[in-house]
Amino acid sequence: MRAPHTELPTIAAExxxxxxxxxxxxxxxxxxxxxxxxxxxxxxAGAVPSMTIDAEEVADFVAGADALLIxxxxxxxxxxxxxxxxxxxxxxxGKPWVLDPVFIDRTARRGAFAxxxxxxxxxxxxxxxxxxxxxxxxxxxxxxxxxxxxDCGAVIGLTGPTDLVTDGxxxxxxxxxxxMMARITAMGCAASALVATAHAVTDDAWVATAAAxxxxxxxxxxxxxxxxxxxxxxxxxxxxxxxxxxxxLITHARLT
Amino acid sequence: MRAPHTELPTIAAExxxxxxxxxxxxxxxxxxxxxxxxxxxxxxAGAVPSMTIDAEEVADFVAGADALLIxxxxxxxxxxxxxxxxxxxxxxxGKPWVLDPVFIDRTARRGAFAxxxxxxxxxxxxxxxxxxxxxxxxxxxxxxxxxxxxDCGAVIGLTGPTDLVTDGxxxxxxxxxxxMMARITAMGCAASALVATAHAVTDDAWVATAAAxxxxxxxxxxxxxxxxxxxxxxxxxxxxxxxxxxxxLITHARLT
Amino acid sequence: MRAPHTELPTIAAExxxxxxxxxxxxxxxxxxxxxxxxxxxxxxAGAVPSMTIDAEEVADFVAGADALLIxxxxxxxxxxxxxxxxxxxxxxxGKPWVLDPVFIDRTARRGAFAxxxxxxxxxxxxxxxxxxxxxxxxxxxxxxxxxxxxDCGAVIGLTGPTDLVTDGxxxxxxxxxxxMMARITAMGCAASALVATAHAVTDDAWVATAAAxxxxxxxxxxxxxxxxxxxxxxxxxxxxxxxxxxxxLITHARLT
Numbered sequence: 061m062r063a064p065h066t067e068l069p070t071i072a073a074e075x076x077x078x079x080x081x082x083x084x085x086x087x088x089x090x091x092x093x094x095x096x097x098x099x100x101x102x103x104x105a106g107a108v109p110s111m112t113i114d115a116e117e118v119a120d121f122v123a124g125a126d127a128l129l130i131x132x133x134x135x136x137x138x139x140x141x142x143x144x145x146x147x148x149x150x151x152x153x154g155k156p157w158v159l160d161p162v163f164i165d166r167t168a169r170r171g172a173f174a175x176x177x178x179x180x181x182x183x184x185x186x187x188x189x190x191x192x193x194x195x196x197x198x199x200x201x202x203x204x205x206x207x208x209x210x211d212c213g214a215v216i217g218l219t220g221p222t223d224l225v226t227d228g229x230x231x232x233x234x235x236x237x238x239x240m241m242a243r244i245t246a247m248g249c250a251a252s253a254l255v256a257t258a259h260a261v262t263d264d265a266w267v268a269t270a271a272a273x274x275x276x277x278x279x280x281x282x283x284x285x286x287x288x289x290x291x292x293x294x295x296x297x298x299x300x301x302x303x304x305x306x307x308x309l310i311t312h313a314r315l316t
Numbered sequence: 317m318r319a320p321h322t323e324l325p326t327i328a329a330e331x332x333x334x335x336x337x338x339x340x341x342x343x344x345x346x347x348x349x350x351x352x353x354x355x356x357x358x359x360x361a362g363a364v365p366s367m368t369i370d371a372e373e374v375a376d377f378v379a380g381a382d383a384l385l386i387x388x389x390x391x392x393x394x395x396x397x398x399x400x401x402x403x404x405x406x407x408x409x410g411k412p413w414v415l416d417p418v419f420i421d422r423t424a425r426r427g428a429f430a431x432x433x434x435x436x437x438x439x440x441x442x443x444x445x446x447x448x449x450x451x452x453x454x455x456x457x458x459x460x461x462x463x464x465x466x467d468c469g470a471v472i473g474l475t476g477p478t479d480l481v482t483d484g485x486x487x488x489x490x491x492x493x494x495x496m497m498a499r500i501t502a503m504g505c506a507a508s509a510l511v512a513t514a515h516a517v518t519d520d521a522w523v524a525t526a527a528a529x530x531x532x533x534x535x536x537x538x539x540x541x542x543x544x545x546x547x548x549x550x551x552x553x554x555x556x557x558x559x560x561x562x563x564x565l566i567t568h569a570r571l572t
Numbered sequence: 573m574r575a576p577h578t579e580l581p582t583i584a585a586e587x588x589x590x591x592x593x594x595x596x597x598x599x600x601x602x603x604x605x606x607x608x609x610x611x612x613x614x615x616x617a618g619a620v621p622s623m624t625i626d627a628e629e630v631a632d633f634v635a636g637a638d639a640l641l642i643x644x645x646x647x648x649x650x651x652x653x654x655x656x657x658x659x660x661x662x663x664x665x666g667k668p669w670v671l672d673p674v675f676i677d678r679t680a681r682r683g684a685f686a687x688x689x690x691x692x693x694x695x696x697x698x699x700x701x702x703x704x705x706x707x708x709x710x711x712x713x714x715x716x717x718x719x720x721x722x723d724c725g726a727v728i729g730l731t732g733p734t735d736l737v738t739d740g741x742x743x744x745x746x747x748x749x750x751x752m753m754a755r756i757t758a759m760g761c762a763a764s765a766l767v768a769t770a771h772a773v774t775d776d777a778w779v780a781t782a783a784a785x786x787x788x789x790x791x792x793x794x795x796x797x798x799x800x801x802x803x804x805x806x807x808x809x810x811x812x813x814x815x816x817x818x819x820x821l822i823t824h825a826r827l828t
Contacts, residue, residue, distance in 0.1 A: 093607045093623050095349045099501035104546050109501070111349050114392040120423035136626040136650065138392065163622065166630035243814065245621070246613035289811030290616050299545030302499065314441065351605045355757035360802050365757070366675065367605050370648040374677035379716030394648065558755065 061284040065232045065270070069313040072271035073306035075261050080106035084126035084260035089113050089142055091133025091162065094246035097294075098129075101250040104301040105275065107257045115141040120132075122149040125197055126260035129253050130177065132170055133162035136308060149179050156183040156259035156268075159214075160252035165194040181309070183265040184215040186252040192218055196295040202231065215267040217255060219248060225273060234270065235314040236277025241297075251276045278312040279304055321526070324331075325569040328527035331517050336362035341384035342434055344509055345369050345398055347389025347418065350502035353550075354385075357506040360557040361531065363513045371397040380407040382516035385509050386433060388426055389418035396429070403436050412439040412524075414505035416508035417472075421450040423524035439521040440471040442529075443568045444510040447473055458487065472496060473511060473525040475504060478572060483522040488525065491570040492533025499546040508531045519531035534568040577782070581825040583700035584783035585818035588772050592618035595639035596772035600765055601654055603674065604647025606758035609806075613762040616813040617787065619769045621692060627653040634661040638772035641765050642689060645684055645758075652685070659692050668771035670693040670782075671726075672764035677706040695777040696727040698764040698785075703795045704730055714743065729767060729781040734828060737777040737785060746782065747826040748789025753809075755802040763788045790824040792817055806818050 072275075087109045095111050102109040115138070120298055122128055128150045130143050150157045159182040161174040167174055171194050178185065178195070189200045194288050198204040200218060209216045210228035218224045223234040241247045258268035276297075283296030341364045346354055351367050356364040366377050371394070378384055384406045386399050406413045415438040417430040427450050434441065434451070443454045452463035454460040456474060465472045474480045479490040494495030497503045510532055514524035532553075556564075597620045602610055610653050611706065614621040622633050627650070634640055640662045642655050662669045671694040672687040690707070701712045710716040712730060721728045722740035730736045736748040753759045766788055770780035788809075795808030809820045812820075 084597060089622075092348060092625075093611050096352055096501060099349050100546065100550075103499045103501055110420075110422070111347075112390045112392075113348075114390070116425060117391065120425070123759055124422055134624045134626070135629065136624075163624075166622070166636055167629050169628060169632070206509050243615045245615055287811075289806035289814035290612065291810030291814075294612075294810075295547035295551055295807055298547030298550075299543075299626060302545035302547075321734065352608055352757060355605050356806075359755045359757055366678070367603075368646045368648070368675075369604075370646070372681060373647065373679050376681070380678055393671060551803035551807055554803030554806075555799075558801035558803075 065315040068232060068270055068274060068315060069310040070306065071267055072274045073309045075258055075271045076275060076304060078261040079257065082124050082261060083108055083262065084203045084257060085110065085124060086127045086129065086253065086257045087121045087125040087146065088131065089139055089146055090129060090131035090249055094131065094133060094249035097246045098250045100298055101301065102253055102257055104298045105254060105257065111310070113139050113142045115145055118146045119149045120141040120174040122146045123153065127256045128155060129160065129256040130157060131160040131162055131252060132164060133249060135170060139193050151180065158182055158252060158256040158259060160249060161187050161195055162183065162249065164190035165190040171195070178212050178214065181190050182214050183259055184217055184255055184269045186219065186255050186281060186297040188248065189218065189220055212299045215262045215265040215269045217273055217314065219251060219273065223273045223277065224269040225266060230266050232270040234273055234277055235316050236312065237276060237280045238284040239283055240290060240293055241280045244294050274309065274313060275301065275304060278309055282308060290297065303314060321479065321571040322430060324488060324526055324530060324571060326562065328530045329525055329565045331514055331527045332531060332560060334517040335513065336356060338517060339364055340513060341366065341380060342383045342509065342513045342516060343377045343381040343384065343402065343403055344385040344387065345395055346385060346387035346509065350387065350389060350505035353485045353502045354506045354509045355371055357557065359508055360554045361510060361513060362561035366456055369395050369398045369399055373401045374398040374567055375405045378402045379409065382411065383512045384411060385527065386413060387415065387416040387418055387505050387508060387514040388430060391426060391490060403433070407437065412437055412507060414512040414515060415441045416505060417441065417443050417447050417451055418505065421446040427451070434468050434470065438470050439515055440473055440511055440525045442473040442475065442511050444504065445474065445476055448472070448503040462487070462556045471521045471525045475507060475529065479521060479527040479529045486522050488526040490529055490533055492530060492568065493536045493572050494540040496540055496543065496546060496549055499552050530565065530569060531560060532537055534565055537568050576579060577827040580782055580786060580827060581822040582818065583779055584786045585821045586786060587770055588816060590773040591769065594773060595620055595729060596769060597622065597636060598639045598641065598769050598772060599633045599641065599658065600641040600642060600660055600764065601651055601762055602643035602765065606643065606645060609758045610762045610765045612810055613813065614765055614769055617766060617769060625651050625654045628655055630654040630658045631661045632756045635660045635665065638667065639768045640667060640669035641768040642669060643672040643674055643761050643764060644676060644686060645761060647682060651778050659689070663693065664805065668766060670694055670768040670771060671697045671701050672761060673697065673707055674761065677702040683707065690724050690726065694726050695771055696729055696767055696781045697732065698729040698767050700760065701730065701732055704728070708807035713775040727777040727781045729765045729785055731763060731785065735785045735789065737782040742778050745828045746780040746785055746806055747828050748786060748824065749792045750796040752796055752799065752805055753792045753803060758808050786821065786825060787813065787816060790821055793824050794820060
């Protein structure tokens with residue numbers, strides 16, 4: 061594997077500038093717990109979110125969007141119906157979409173549904189260790205990640221103490237972020253929405269995924285310095301994302 | 317048009333006092349992204365929100381409420397069914413209701429539904445430029461706003477860099493508010509809920525609409541001074557609304 | 573009635589330590605307005621929330637959880653179906669569940685549903701005065717609370733200026749908490765979720781209920797000291813819960 065990650069902070073800064081100029085529309089089919097925070101994270105970064113899950117409206121929203129997120133948290137019949145239509149609309153128009161297979165380790169039914177979605181070709185999959193293992197039926201180490209990425213043609217963004225991002229050929233390891241971030245609901249869901257957003261401003265899915273995880277990881281590192289707990293961290297993270305610049309990204313990136 | 321707006325800040329302060337005394341109940345059929353922030357904005361101002369969208373329960377809640385908000389974001393079959401019942405209940409009891417036609421510029425279906433609701437006589441419609449144009453089929457300038465307000469018998473509250481509020485005879489232009497407010501999801505939705513709330517404490521729909529937009533615009537202007545981004549602006553806005561007084565309203569109002 | 577409440581702050585501190593070690597999973601069927609704040613309160617305290625309301629998934633989530641919350645806010649057909657399955661799953665596995673009969677004073681239908689749930693044996697019921705009276709058909713004074721607790725075999729946690737917690741034999745009266753907390757949506761809902769969480773770390777339902785109400789009451793008292801309004805109180809409450817320790821609980825507890 062090549063290790064081109066020394067350029068990542070600069071590239072991530074460029075993508076963020078592009079995002080703020082273009083203000084892409086990102087449609088999110090996401091869970092009920094994550095909707096508000098996800099929308100606020102996208103708005104702070106510079107994107108324009110929409111969130112309807114109604115089967116009769118979702119095609120119009122996806123057709124007008126620049127990227128799509130499918131998040132399986134609090135999944136239900138309405139979200140299932142909307143997801144099929146949304147993915148078909150995105151794929152037909154060649155728009156990028158990203159999968160977040162939330163909690164698929166908790167129910168076999170959701171796992172099977174997620175595997176069906178992978179066959180519909182997301183550009184990237186953002187998940188944690190337990191979710192990857194439920195999805196791929198393999199341990200979540202570097203080799204298996206790369207093989208799975210090649211097999212399904214999607215970038216894998218595995219988040220944890222160190223985030224791993226691979227397309228099978230390239231691997232980025234991002235050690236940013238703080239454990240306190242896991243004490244804020246929907247932090248991973250919002251990261252996935254940022255990954256989808258980054259796909260709206262670059263065609264390189266590996267770069268998009270790594271850049272977005274770097275944005276939120278660095279923002280978390282900066283915000284945690286003055287946070288007294290998860291309440292003030294939430295506030296600080298949104299403020300930091302809103303003001304995030306190249307200097308901060310380059311100074312704080314911890315690529316290993 | 318008359319320009320009676322120099323008295324607006326004082327009137328807005330009086331309505332806010334009345335609101336805090338009476339603590340009106342406001343039922344909101346609003347989108348999934350906006351529910352929590354809207355409830356917190358109403359509570360900060362002094363109202364008591366309820367938010368069920370279930371068709372079997374909504375009539376009881378509207379019957380016990382002093383005002384009703386219908387917001388079309390994340391619209392779906394459940395919200396559509398509840399909306400019909402809620403409006404019928406409100407109209408039969410002579411209770412005021414307010415329409416926020418969110419994103420009707422994005423889907424023709426939602427636009428058609430919104431036009432049907434306008435025929436059911438909301439007291440006010442709070443929308444942005446694109447939504448007004450989709451609703452009225454006309455440019456969003458003063459003359460068209462006034463004509464539309466007269467035609468449909470509702471006050472139009474058009475928000476943007478300057479908010480315009482007209483009932484066809486009177487026009488208020490409110491230049492309060494900061495662009496950073498648009499980086500917080502559901503800010504417009506919460507403004508519409510405040511408009512509905514103000515209708516619970518005055519029968520003058522134009523005054524109610526202008527006063528509510530002044531409350532939130534001034535609160536935003538005050539809060540943005542110490543905000544480092546949209547996270548701290550959200551916190552500051554709720555704190556400011558909770559403490560908003562006549563002096564602050566009169567000092568900060570920018571009526572043009 | 574005995575008054576063993578002088579030990580409560582110490583016991584509450586021990587339970588909180590146990591919670592942070594064990595990180596119990598708590599499944600919440602709760603209303604759409606409360607989901608995000610409830611999840612953040614549980615995460616701040618140290619628990620791991622899940623929130624699906626889908627009838628096809630809820631049994632898997634409850635089977636993997638350590639406690640269950642049923643909250644009747646924004647109740648609808650989906651939540652009704654999920655509730656039946658969730659309670660049956662919990663009862664069969666001997667897992668504790670807690671009922672929050674939100675707004676049952678507003679609609680007769682919801683009240684009848686709540687009474688059916690009480691027959692299914694929650695370990696505790698957290699409610700306010702109006703909700704208790706609608707549930708029990710009795711005034712919300714000490715004797716009626718105790719009788720109702722004995723009749724239905726559940727601890728009653730009645731919140732208000734002073735929270736009363738009784739299992740029919742024991743009574744705790746907790747005067748912590750600040751009126752400004754009522755200006756934050758879902759504060760009571762989050763308290764109920766903490767009550768469910770405490771049931772995951774002790775089999776004594778009275779202790780669990782009193783300890784959880786003490787956690788959030790003390791956290792509110794501490795946070796309100798530096799809060800400028802409900803926005804900063806929300807942030808401070810999450811931060812304080814995250815850091816809450818035995819000293820703070822013992823120093824601030826107001827048991828009357």
